[in-house]
Amino acid sequence: ARARGAVVAKAVVRGGEIALEKIAASLSRAARERDAAQERKAQRETYLAQVRNLVREMSVELEKLTDAVHRDEVLRAEQRMRIEQLETKVADDFGIGLEDLVAEYGPDVFIPPSPQEIAEYEAAKERGEAVTAPQPMPYDRDTQARRAKRAERDLSLLGKVNPLALEEFAALEERYKFLSNQLEDIKATRRDLLTVVKEVDDKILEVFTSAYEDVAREFEIVFKVLFPGGEGRLVLTEPDDMLTTGIELEARPPGKKVKRLSLLSGGEKSLAAVAMLVAIFRARPSPFYVMDEVEAALDDTNLHRLISLFEQLREHSQLLIITHQKPTMEIADALYGVSMRGDGISQVISQRLRGEDKPKRAKAARVVTAPDAEAVADAEAAAEAEAVAGAEVTEPAPTADAADAEVAEVTPEVVPDPAPEVPEPGR
Numbered sequence: 001a002r003a004r005g006a007v008v009a010k011a012v013v014r015g016g017e018i019a020l021e022k023i024a025a026s027l028s029r030a031a032r033e034r035d036a037a038q039e040r041k042a043q044r045e046t047y048l049a050q051v052r053n054l055v056r057e058m059s060v061e062l063e064k065l066t067d068a069v070h071r072d073e074v075l076r077a078e079q080r081m082r083i084e085q086l087e088t089k090v091a092d093d094f095g096i097g098l099e100d101l102v103a104e105y106g107p108d109v110f111i112p113p114s115p116q117e118i119a120e121y122e123a124a125k126e127r128g129e130a131v132t133a134p135q136p137m138p139y140d141r142d143t144q145a146r147r148a149k150r151a152e153r154d155l156s157l158l159g160k161v162n163p164l165a166l167e168e169f170a171a172l173e174e175r176y177k178f179l180s181n182q183l184e185d186i187k188a189t190r191r192d193l194l195t196v197v198k199e200v201d202d203k204i205l206e207v208f209t210s211a212y213e214d215v216a217r218e219f220e221i222v223f224k225v226l227f228p229g230g231e232g233r234l235v236l237t238e239p240d241d242m243l244t245t246g247i248e249l250e251a252r253p254p255g256k257k258v259k260r261l262s263l264l265s266g267g268e269k270s271l272a273a274v275a276m277l278v279a280i281f282r283a284r285p286s287p288f289y290v291m292d293e294v295e296a297a298l299d300d301t302n303l304h305r306l307i308s309l310f311e312q313l314r315e316h317s318q319l320l321i322i323t324h325q326k327p328t329m330e331i332a333d334a335l336y337g338v339s340m341r342g343d344g345i346s347q348v349i350s351q352r353l354r355g356e357d358k359p360k361r362a363k364a365a366r367v368v369t370a371p372d373a374e375a376v377a378d379a380e381a382a383a384e385a386e387a388v389a390g391a392e393v394t395e396p397a398p399t400a401d402a403a404d405a406e407v408a409e410v411t412p413e414v415v416p417d418p419a420p421e422v423p424e425p426g427r
Helices: 002-094 098-105 115-126 141-158 165-226 266-283 300-313 326-330 373-379 400-405
Strands: 231-236 247-252 288-292 318-322 334-340 346-352 364-368 384-386 390-394
Touching (some): 165 247
Parallel strands (some): 318 364
Antiparallel strands (some): 231 247, 318 390, 334 384, 364 390
């Protein structure tokens, strides 16, 4: 039994070994098959990648070809449209068909010489040069393209064509003639105006020079009367240009070296100004003069000097002087004063100082002034004196009756307006 068991065990072991050998062979074969399959797989994957790359490249190429085809179709459509437009333009511009245009101006037709070439040939002939006349030439696309570009450039320099250019030119020409005539009229008017201006300037220069010389001469005389021992004169600021020059007044009172008016006292300034006015009065006399308190800042000595000038002026002109100075009132022919009564109403008082017994003179003087306090007290005890002076020079009365018509005594008059009543200059 044991021997049989050993035999069986050996047989089992042998069978196991055989089975192991078969299994090992199967595993080896399976490994070889697996390696072969993996190699085939790798080859298939490599081929697949190559195919995919080729597909992508073919797709890109297909897109390019598709775009090119689309562009070609668009260009063909544009060319067809351009051809149709050119045919329409030829028909509209030239009034002939395309076939006739090609037959007359096609590439088989010789190109005649251009006007520029003919002009150059004629100019060369006139200069005596040995030149050959330009001949028609066969059509050359490049040459004609250059000529076309040159013609287009020359045309662009001319600008856009205006179909109304002739009408506009006629209108502008008429406008130009009108403006030219207007310009000639303006130039003639300007010449006339310049002539008038020159005449006026010459007249102004003559009158101003004459007046300045007379006033300067009289000013020196009057200044010496008002400032005995002093020196005064008028000086031109721009002697070389009499039309734009100014006048400066130089005054040197006696005992002083200053000549500027700003360095003089108030009375001296006032007296110098009065001297200037009187010089103007004497150089260019006027029928009458109105002066408002010109001697207010003067002392008695200077006042009497000024009064002496008034006496000279009254011989030829009428004087109306507003004053508060009694010496001035004393030389007047008539006084006119304004005062206020106790009830606040103004009254005018007039008084003739010289009557029929006074010798007649060429001109008379009247002074308007406020009455004295005593005279006011006689008229109104509570009235306040208000000094308003005026000097009026009147012509001498033609008759005694007319002279009697003047106010010869104090005649109070109540008026709502404080302005004094002044007799007319002719009375």
